[in-house]
């Protein structure tokens with residue numbers, strides 16, 4: 001699945017490579033797979049706890065990976081203390097919630113500077129998804 005992520009395109013769109021951008025790319029792709037949804041239409045994405053940078057960078061990753069965009073109005077963000085991503089497939093009624101694992105969240109919160117952030121972003125692309133997200 002990691003082959004399908006077009007990181008270059010994502011960085012071009014977003015402006016820099018950061019872990020939250022990558023998390024958005026991975027989360028969206030995983031969610032669509034899990035609920036059998038296709039990009040762009042007939043899905044809805046709700047993002048909690050990603051209101052300020054750098055966490056809000058997640059939203060750009062999610063728009064790219066799910067095709068749900070602010071322009072189409074099928075992605076929305078809500079204030080919350082912790083990050084939670086909810087994706088629903090309007091065609092089959094399936095939905096999934098993704099949270100970021102605590103250990104990784106602690107690491108994200110301790111990041112300092114661009115170099116460290118880029119390094120973690122690249123590492124995230126290589127590790128298995130169950131070490132990143134909890135699905136419910």
Ligand SMILES: [Zn+2]
Pocket residue numbers: 014016018020021054057
């Ligand atoms: Zn960013």
